[in-house]
Amino acid sequence: MKIAILGNANSIHIKRWAEGLHSRGIEIHLLTCNQSIEQYSPGIHLHKLTPSVPYGYILAVVSLRKLLKRIEPDVLHAHYVSGYGTLAALSGYNNLMMSAWGADVYDFPTKSKAHHWLVKRNLQKAKAIGSTSHCMHKVIKDIEGFLPPIYVTPFGVDTNLFCPSEKDVDSPNKKVSIGTVKLLHKKYGIDTLIKAFALAANRCNNTEVELTIVGSGPEEENLKALSRDLGISNLVQFKGYVENSLVPQILNEFDIYVALSRFDSESFGVAAIEANACSLPVIVSDVSGFKEVVVDGHTGLVVERDNPEDAANAICKLIENECLRAKMGNAGRKHVINDYSWEVSLSKMISVYDELINGK
Known part of the structure; x- marks a missing residue:
């Protein structure tokens, strides 16, 4: 499986998705208009699109199309509907998934009719939509009733990393x-x-x-x-x-x-x-x-x-x-x-990719 992730390479959530999917043996190409300051594993292919944000959300479409033609990913997955989602929609790539994160569907569409239209148009260009929660699933449906399937794909937590440690409960001055x-x-x-x-x-x-x-x-x-x-x-x-x-x-x-x-x-x-x-x-x-x-x-x-x-x-x-x-x-x-464990979230995302690739 070969996945192209389109998003901000400096986002901790993008990094976790890329690293997590890579750990499952998936070939990951990370496409970004941001100048990356994050360090990624050697097996993850990082591609810098030009120009940079915010102009890149529209003007990077030529370099994105060329890159997609060369990579030929099974799925192009854009994270954030209003910014990178616009770039993904303009690319015309067929097997497109788009994930909403929050403000892109809660706040951005309320700014004007044009903003609402843009988000609706971007969502309609996708073959699948990801939502981090059930409550946001409903908000997405309210933007436009006729949309591709919406999957709840939460940001999971690595419970081996986020775990309790021993505390000094016996300290007499414990606050x-x-x-x-x-x-x-x-x-x-x-x-x-x-x-x-x-x-x-x-x-x-x-x-x-x-x-x-x-x-x-x-x-x-x-x-x-x-x-x-x-x-x-x-x-x-x-x-x-x-x-x-x-x-x-x-x-x-x-x-x-x-x-x-x-x-x-x-x-x-x-x-x-x-x-x-x-x-x-x-x-x-x-x-x-x-x-x-x-x-x-x-x-x-x-x-x-x-x-x-x-x-x-x-x-x-x-x-x-x-x-x-x-x-x-x-x-x-x-x-x-x-x-909400990270492994469960990864498995949910991979199952969505499988459905897109197999045309279900």
């Missing part, structure tokens, strides 16, 4: 650590988390707590100022950007993971299932992607988005009940192993 790993953008609701943590810290006077925020982004200074204004800057640590390879280690330093995204374009809660895989209980907002992967009251707690009071109540509930934290964390890991 309850609340944490998140996210880009510091408004849409991820880090400000709501800081406000909720401030409320929880004031209520839990008998327990030492700390908040760790891992990630970088345009809201960093505003969030630091918010922590100072709320009088909790001594309890909040901003760690900045960390390499993806260090995320499992970071997660294992937490006792509770919190993700309070604002918008439904958070179409698949990969951060939540990574935390669950490390046996962490999670507190998430009620956006569609989180509600799909978190079992409320079993693997974590779902709270109303943009509601610091609701989030604070959930944080206090888990701070005060160590047994509940352990119970939810253990249930979360079992849930991820059963439904």
Whole structure:
């Protein structure tokens, strides 16, 4: 089997798909308009298309067509409907799969009638469509009723990499650590988390707590100022950007993971299932992607988005009940192993490729 992946070579998700499929013995050609800074395994063929993004989404069509004619892949798989999906649609390649990731089908089509038309046209050019979640499957169907088959192909988690480690629970000065790993953008609701943590810290006077925020982004200074204004800057640590390879280690330093995204374009809660895989209980907002992967009251707690009071109540509930934290964390890991393991996700994707190649 020979697959050409069209997408951003610097995306961790693209890298994981390419490396995972390659590990299954599939010949992978990665076609990108981005200048790659990621390192790929020697057996993966990396092709740089010109010009670069954003012009490459349209103007790279000539170089893409030439490359596809030379490679002759069994399937051209474009990741992201609005950018690389446009380039894939313009290529005219017959056996085309297109995967939606979130904002490309939640936000982009709402910008104007022209944006909506472009996404609909791109989707109609595909022979198969991938969706990271069931909730996004419905959003795609709402864009256009007459579309090729839509397959749910979630971003799985490597449960050997994301796994619990031993914690120093006997330390007399052990604080309850609340944490998140996210880009510091408004849409991820880090400000709501800081406000909720401030409320929880004031209520839990008998327990030492700390908040760790891992990630970088345009809201960093505003969030630091918010922590100072709320009088909790001594309890909040901003760690900045960390390499993806260090995320499992970071997660294992937490006792509770919190993700309070604002918008439904958070179409698949990969951060939540990574935390669950490390046996962490999670507190998430009620956006569609989180509600799909978190079992409320079993693997974590779902709270109303943009509601610091609701989030604070959930944080206090888990701070005060160590047994509940352990119970939810253990249930979360079992849930991820059963439904969202990386090997299961790879097998689902390969089965879609098989159907496309065999004309089913």
